[in-house]
Amino acid sequence: MSAVAIRRRPAAVRRKRFLLAVANNSLLIAAAIAFLAPFAFILLTALMSNDQALSARLWPHPFAWHNFIDVFTKAPLWRWTLNTVLYSVVATVGVVLSSVPVAYALARLRWRGRDAMFMVVLVALMLPPQVTVVPLYVMWAKFHPFGFNFIGTLWPVIIPNWFGDAFSIFLLRQFFLTIPEEYMDAARVDGCGELRILVTVVSRLAKPAIAAVALFSFLYTFNDFFLPLLYTGESPNHWVLSIGLSEFRSLHQVQWNLTMAATLLVMAPVIVIFFLAQRAFVEGVTLTGVKG
């Protein structure tokens, strides 16, 4: 009993701690309101009539739910969505299929020049895309197999993803290094080739990392703006959502309320996926930051 009595802190200390906790929590709440406010304003405007969006009122009256249907008739939103899905899916599959073997070779196989190659990946990771974009554009502009014109399509943006992506290779390599070598050795003793080890052992153990890579790749492609703008800027049929959205307001003098509705629709898939895969997200972010 006396031990408990000694442990109890003096009332003054407890009061100070309580006040500190209150101060901390009210700061948190204030910050949370500031972070949520833009979303709230976007949502409220998306639900206003056009006249209201142009007035100083902040609360929609009446709620104009049909805005979310009208945006589809005002702009080829379906077309942009389809292009985005094509880009995201094909690129993400390519990133995963091509980055996993490279990362494995960099992490677990011994070969000459491996460390030099890893440095090259790091350099590729650090350099801005603008550094290589001019010659790449020239290359695609001058390349016409069977008369097919790459400029104006998404293919120059998609194809390079099938040859590995520096960021994904880096992330996967860091994760592969944490897998105990004994697993691979055991498989080797059982007569597995490296390819089979990769497919049956490593890929299964690295599921969280591969999920994170797929997730980041999807996000990156969904948000990508610079490259699609370069290659498809002047061919609206091939626009992805990010390009379409940036031009949305000027397309037919579209009003702010519809623009905000479209903005919200573009944000929605990412946020839904986040809530479905929250753990993979946070793990992935931490993996890139802390183990780097």
Next chain:
Amino acid sequence: MSPWLVGFSVFFGYPLVMNAYLSFNHYDLLSAPRWVGLANYRYLFGTDPQTWTAVKNTLWLIAVLVPLQVLSAFGLALMLARARAGVGVFRTIFYLPALAPPVAATLGFVFILNPATGPVNTILSHLGISGPLWFQDPSWAKPSLTMLGIWGVGNTMIIFLAAVLDVPRTLYESAQLDGANGLQRLRWVTLPSISPVILFSVVLGVIQGLQYFTQAYVAAGVASGQASQAADVTSVSLGYPLDSTLFYPVLLYQHGFVDFQMGYAAAMAMFLLAVSFAVTLVIVVNSRRWVHASAR
């Protein structure tokens, strides 16, 4: 491995070399490249008045946005680490804006901060303050982009939070026994322990600052109200208002892909390459001095 090497050479090695070659040429995509020696570089650093504007804007962004992002990420992470309840909810709220696609987030901010009917200026006017013109005012456009950048600080915050929670409790306890107060513990325990993460975010922030494009392009286009389907009008809106959002990558885009001066854009890219390389090197080498040794 070998297919990757092929792809890597085609999509990274070859362009790097080719870019250096193109930077010494006059090339408009239509006629063959014409060798002009150092003329592109001389014009870039000697004559072109926009170069200096773009460099200044980019430096402004890096000098203001990167420290503010690190500070706010650190502050949010500290508050989260101390919170008793609702940590998960707060963490999600602070992370959500980082998820918003850049184009969507920028569009949202241009609307929220629009001078005439935007909610922010409406609220300010209720408080008796007449708000600035934000994205329409050359001296407020970069601060507006900075606010947008701080709103999307979630990724950095998550990394800081993980690092702060990783600091061994025993370090705090022994510091407390030695009589260190809260601020001293922050300075002498937390900061040294998470210094690698601070370095990481600064490097990443600077690198991202050097390639800052999407938000500037979209904000200028939407705020000027001139963006249109055809690329010919975009050149008018690039950098709006009055070149205040003309960052280096935006200028590169304009020269390379609006005016199709490929050689000149390649010379700009060479300068960007040199700077990003130098920045990474300087920061990593100097880090030995201030990144805590045992935490590395």
